[in-house]
Amino acid sequence: GENVEQHPSTLSVQEGDSAVIKCTYSDSASNYFPWYKQELGKRPQLIIDIRSNVGEKKDQRIAVTLNKTAKHFSLHITETQPEDSAVYFCAASSNAGGTSYGKLTFGQGTILTVHP
Amino acid sequence: GAVVSQHPSRVICKSGTSVKIECRSLDFQATTMFWYRQFPKQSLMLMATSNEGSKATYEQGVEKDKFLINHASLTLSTLTVTSAHPEDSSFYICSASEDFTNYGYTFGSGTRLTVV
Numbered sequence: 419g420e421n422v423e424q425h426p427s428t429l430s431v432q433e434g435d436s437a438v439i440k441c442t443y444s445d446s447a448s449n450y451f452p453w454y455k456q457e458l459g460k461r462p463q464l465i466i467d468i469r470s471n472v473g474e475k476k477d478q479r480i481a482v483t484l485n486k487t488a489k490h491f492s493l494h495i496t497e498t499q500p501e502d503s504a505v506y507f508c509a510a511s512s513n514a515g516g517t518s519y520g521k522l523t524f525g526q527g528t529i530l531t532v533h534p
Numbered sequence: 535g536a537v538v539s540q541h542p543s544r545v546i547c548k549s550g551t552s553v554k555i556e557c558r559s560l561d562f563q564a565t566t567m568f569w570y571r572q573f574p575k576q577s578l579m580l581m582a583t584s585n586e587g588s589k590a591t592y593e594q595g596v597e598k599d600k601f602l603i604n605h606a607s608l609t610l611s612t613l614t615v616t617s618a619h620p621e622d623s624s625f626y627i628c629s630a631s632e633d634f635t636n637y638g639y640t641f642g643s644g645t646r647l648t649v650v
Contacts, residue, residue, distance in 0.1 A: 459646065511639075520583070521568070521580060
């Protein structure tokens with residue numbers, strides 16, 4: 419099955435700096451890569467996603483890049499703010515057939531702290 | 535947008551009793567729903583895939599007789615934790631997708647289960 423590795427596990431930045439979180443995946447059939455922000459005791463919130471037919475996607479201060487050849491994707495947050503502090507998860511899934519169809523596999527998570 | 539309702543949000547039960555958690559897709563039909571478990575400071579781990587009208591598919595290491603899943607309609611899946619023990623205390627989250635290829639996943643609000 420799919421295996422998603424996420425780094426770093428913790429990330430501390432100053433307000434206004436950029437933050438980068440990286441993930442690698444193992445299943446070449448994976449073609450959907452969402453990023454979630456989760457606050458304590460809450461459901462994961464989708465912040466951005468990318469599909470395998472594009473290499474980069476941007477939404478205001480947030481961007482995601484995907485390298486299918488190397489099987490890695492990254493989240494970039496620019497001009498960080500204290501309210502960006504949360505746990506961030508990357509994930510991967512595939513719409514190919516078989517037993518893995520639709521399953522979303524999560525990375526281990528990154529605790530991001532933005533200091534004012 | 536797609537909404538998934540999950541109940542209860544919190545439950546405390548005694549060891550040995552059973553607890554049922556409901557997951558409903560409110561504005562779309564979900565032939566497949568997914569159940570995750572999240573221990574404190576850890577990632578979301580897929581427990582099982584719930585398929586409408588058929589048996590659930592469990593991930594390796596998840597006891598199917600302990601975590602009973604029923605997906606009797608296109609909008610409702612239930613997870614029953616049977617003979618609960620303190621080690622079953624966790625955050626349980628369901629997710630569903632109208633069409634994850636195009637729309638991604640929607641998560642329920644989660645259930646905090648505490649077994650005493």
